[in-house]
Amino acid sequence: MTAYLYDIKDPALAEAGTNRIEWAYAEMPVLRLLADRFVAARPLAGIRIAACLHVTAETANLARVLTAGGAEVALCASNPLSTQDDVAASLALHYGISVFAHRGDDNDSYYSRLHAALDSRPQISIDDGADLVNLLHTKRRDLLPDILGGTEETTTGVIRLRAMAADGALEYPMIAVNDAATKHMFDNRYGTGQSTLDGVLRATNVLIAGKVVTICGYGWCGRGVAMRAAGLGAKVIVTEVNPVRALEASMDGFRVMQLIDAAPQTDLLITVTGDKHVVDSHHLAKLKDGCIMANSGHFDVEINLPALKAASSGVTAPRPNVEEYRMHDGRRLRVLGEGRLVNLAAAEGHPPAVMDMSFANQALAAVHIRNNHNTLAKQVYTVPEELDMEVASLKLASLGTTIDVLTPEQEAYLKSWQEGT
Incomplete structure (x- = not known):
């Protein structure tokens, strides 16, 4: 594994950041279940991931899960005012994750940190707003041959990506995590x-x-x-x-x-x-x-x-x-x-309980790219339905909620046309 690097505002904030990250983790049962699975299976072993996301406690826990799965993660902020500096410090100093993020960046320093994350030569990009994808397609095209695919977290980014795909400008496959039912119906709304x-x-x-x-x-x-x-x-x-x-x-x-x-x-x-x-x-x-x-x-x-x-x-x-x-x-x-x-x-972003599902989708989508990149075209894909259902099932299990299951007769009826009035 390559040595990790970081660019944070204040190392003294690391302990406070760890407390915040662990508090959030207690509210993210789906990610905890995935972490256990990832530690055992290492589905992202050797994969380099650059993630441009809001550097919050919830994002920190996604980075931890990806790392548990064997990935090398380089994290930068997707907005100049969204970084929690204590979380960035904790990721760098307590979790050994490469992070490049300062709250209050101006435009130049913001993009300099995106470039720093891309210097890790990623194979998978994870975006919130498509800024990394944009840089890869404009100023860092030399990195495109290494890219297997990417994921996008938010509506704005998906709009940009679909415009790129429509123009024939998209150079690698993207999964629109934002469009997963367990993302937009819960994260966006609640x-x-x-x-x-x-x-x-x-x-x-x-x-x-x-x-x-x-x-x-x-x-x-x-x-x-x-x-x-x-x-x-x-x-x-x-x-x-x-x-x-x-x-x-x-x-x-x-x-x-x-x-x-x-x-x-x-x-x-x-x-x-x-x-x-x-x-x-x-x-x-x-x-x-x-x-x-x-x-x-x-x-x-x-x-x-x-x-x-x-x-x-x-x-x-x-x-x-x-x-x-x-x-x-x-x-x-x-x-x-x-x-x-x-x-x-002006606040701390979404509660961890709802980001739990969004980031579970991100982690599973990254694994999907790793396993299927050879068959994916240069277009924007929705999250495979089976992954969406898996996230929902894990969330229900964490809540102690059980649901009914179709009988073989019911499954056959839903797939047939012969029966009528």
């Missing part, structure tokens, strides 16, 4: 729903009950945020561009309208679309005084921050993770976490 509101509350300490909360986007993440906001007593408005999702939001009991109409009445605006400039200049001009804006999409482009700065006379920081822009007409508009992922910029 994880994002809870952690987004957690970030807003930690940053602001405002009362949600009675406030008008506008949520841009009603995909799985938007559904979760809307559900949690309503549970806290908010008056929820949903904006959408997809008529089916808009109809679903309406039938779920939420008001649905265009953002330009919602803006004047909105107290808290949350974007979860994965698109650019969802909140644009004409929306900013209509937002009410004191409106709080937060983003829970992957990149900091959903709120048009350059337009906001151009329309303001100055900015102050009344609280950590809060920037207050004074508009020329006297209104105050507040942005949380610099417009980046509020659940990680």
